[in-house]
Amino acid sequence: MREHFLAIALALLPGTACAYAQTPQATPASQQADKGITPNSAIGEVKAIDPASNKIMVKTDAGSGVTVT
Structure with a gap:
């Protein structure tokens, strides 16, 4: 059971890292x-x-x- 959990956790880790690495969109000049x-x-x-x-x-x-x- 632990091996399955560890394998799933390691498989999902790169996906979450990519989500945090996204650059935010630029704010339009009218909202600055x-x-x-x-x-x-x-x-x-x-x-x-x-x-x-x-x-x-x-x-x-x-x-x-x-x-x-």
Whole structure:
């Protein structure tokens, strides 16, 4: 029984190694992180200010919109 288990485990090992060796697909440019947005700041043009809810809407140079609270 152990011999069968060992033989099956050794047969499956190269297949699992190949699965982990795959390179990830490249992220499209539209989904990459905007460098103008960080956890502490947003660099861009102020589009709107909402004093009632204390929010500022900023459009970055890359075109992403962010709400700052």
